[in-house]
Amino acid sequence: MPEGPEIRIAADRVAEVLVGHAVEVEFPGFPKLRRHRKRLSGAVVTAIDTRGKAMLTRFDCGLTLYSHNQLYGRWYVRPRGTRPQTGRSLRVALHTEAHSALLYSASDVAVLDADGLETHPFLARVGPDILDRALTWRDLARRLDEPAFRGRALGALYLDQGFLAGIGNYLRSEILHFAGLRPEVRPRELAVRERNRLARETLAISRRSYETRGLTNPPARVRKLKAAGARRGAYRFAVFGRAGQPCHACETAIERLTIGSRRLYLCPSCQS
């Protein structure tokens, strides 16, 4: 199940071949969207943005292609004229002279103008994206203190895409661990210093996972664990998926809980 960093990495691959180029657009899976083809064809892609699991392909004609991958959607980038070997069905194709960006299996796709972006049901309720470069830890500290969020347990809040887009199950466990907090804690119970630390770790861990293709442990710890012969599964995360194994920081056994019907991992000593 991809989380924000994995979605952003997929978006980067698409952006690399499309941004700055005029495209031809096809919607083999969505007959109703064909009416937009004329206006989109020849339009230049200006940016690929993400909001959690949604991708926004922006065109210089003012339209935006919204696609939400849900569970099965997948983007492929190929030299133009070639197709990936897959049993999936092609839903959207964007072609430049040299490349094709191909979206398979997604069922939630729309073409939106400025009004449509404001009123789209998913975009209207989703929070800021954790990988948005404009988002600062101070913005996040303020958001944690808002009436809608400050009274909610962190374990539930950190899976709510209305709070922040892009955090999924592994990031929830890892962020709370590095912030030294248990999932039952509510933002209103935190001292300013603790809330600021949580805000900083939320951004730092999410960005680290994006930049390292999925590692949340700090680079120095990863190097040490690798040097000791650990495989990726053993050095990737601090707590997630490590029930019963020693905490990398204090050697206490990691515990597994179920919160919000999803598994959550923590160190009972570092997080207390």
Ligand SMILES: [Zn+2]
């Ligand atoms: Zn520990």
